[in-house]
Amino acid sequence: MPELPEVETVRRTLNELIRGKRIERVTVSLPRIIQRPHEPEIFAAALAGHTIESVERRGKFLRILLDGLVLVSHLRMEGRYGVYEADEPVELHTHVRFHFEDGTELRYKDVRQFGTMHLFAPGEDLVLPPLNKLGIEPLNKEFTLQAFKKEVAHRSTKIKPLLLNQEYIVGLGNIYVDEALFTAGIHPERTADSIKPAEWTKLHEAIRATLSRAVDAGGSSIKSYVNGQGEMGMFQHELLIYGRKNEPCRKCGASIDKTVVGGRGTHICLKCQPFPKKRGSNAAKPASK
Numbered sequence: 665m666p667e668l669p670e671v672e673t674v675r676r677t678l679n680e681l682i683r684g685k686r687i688e689r690v691t692v693s694l695p696r697i698i699q700r701p702h703e704p705e706i707f708a709a710a711l712a713g714h715t716i717e718s719v720e721r722r723g724k725f726l727r728i729l730l731d732g733l734v735l736v737s738h739l740r741m742e743g744r745y746g747v748y749e750a751d752e753p754v755e756l757h758t759h760v761r762f763h764f765e766d767g768t769e770l771r772y773k774d775v776r777q778f779g780t781m782h783l784f785a786p787g788e789d790l791v792l793p794p795l796n797k798l799g800i801e802p803l804n805k806e807f808t809l810q811a812f813k814k815e816v817a818h819r820s821t822k823i824k825p826l827l828l829n830q831e832y833i834v835g836l837g838n839i840y841v842d843e844a845l846f847t848a849g850i851h852p853e854r855t856a857d858s859i860k861p862a863e864w865t866k867l868h869e870a871i872r873a874t875l876s877r878a879v880d881a882g883g884s885s886i887k888s889y890v891n892g893q894g895e896m897g898m899f900q901h902e903l904l905i906y907g908r909k910n911e912p913c914r915k916c917g918a919s920i921d922k923t924v925v926g927g928r929g930t931h932i933c934l935k936c937q938p939f940p941k942k943r944g945s946n947a948a949k950p951a952s953k
């Protein structure tokens with residue numbers, strides 16, 4: 665699933681490619697992608713005649729701002745956008761086509777069919793589902809160390825699922841949580857309330873640095889992710905721990921483990937991310953697969 669850096673890369677590309685284009689009509693061939701309004705015919709009719717003003721992002725969602733409408737799009741597992749000339753052959757799994765007046769088309773392709781689109785009046789989208797409960801943007805100024813700790817530090821939940829929960833901090837998924845926890849030297853199964861002040865500082869820095877570097881590299885191309893122009897991101901070559909099971913740790917040389925935390929495959933270096941032992945007890949041992 666694309667995470668913040670991948671969605672941000674798609675956003676930047678689309679913003680260049682479709683800003684200023686006027687929609688002539690919309691074709692929906694897989695109704696279930698369209699979540700709001702429920703009827704795809706109403707969705708299509710509402711968009712006709714509107715001009716795209718910019719493409720924004722909130723968490724892992726794209727927000728396509730038009731004159732008088734906001735289209736919220738989530739790529740989920742494998743959704744992709746591409747801009748084509750109208751006479752170019754339509755690829756398999758293309759479910760929504762936005763036909764522009766200039767003879768080009770924005771096409772949404774989604775092999776897994778999990779992606780969603782919601783259409784709102786301006787101002788509605790941020791206060792209604794699916795965007796209304798989203799947490800802090802980690803690359804914005806509001807993501808201070810204090811704000812970060814205020815959201816999560818008091819909780820008795822394991823740190824990895826907390827970081828994945830979009831209600832606290834948005835944009836992080838399995839790849840960048842593993843990367844940030846490794847960089848900060850924190851075991852993913854430690855509870856948030858067991859993490860020390862110096863470790864919060866490291867984790868806060870690691871989240872910002874990891875995401876910023878990944879955005880600069882155009883995201884990570886894992887499995888099928890490509891940006892809006894069909895280009896691959898390059899950050900997968902810089903990943904420190906994700907996808908490196910049994911390979912040597914880049915910090916200490918120990919073999920990287922893969923386990924399951926909160927139902928998600930998790931990469932960890934047990935030497936760099938030790939699980940603190942409780943005195944006189946070994947009841948707090950992390951689950952090992």
Ligand SMILES: [Zn+2]
Pocket residue numbers: 913914915916917918933934935936937
């Ligand atoms: Zn290590």
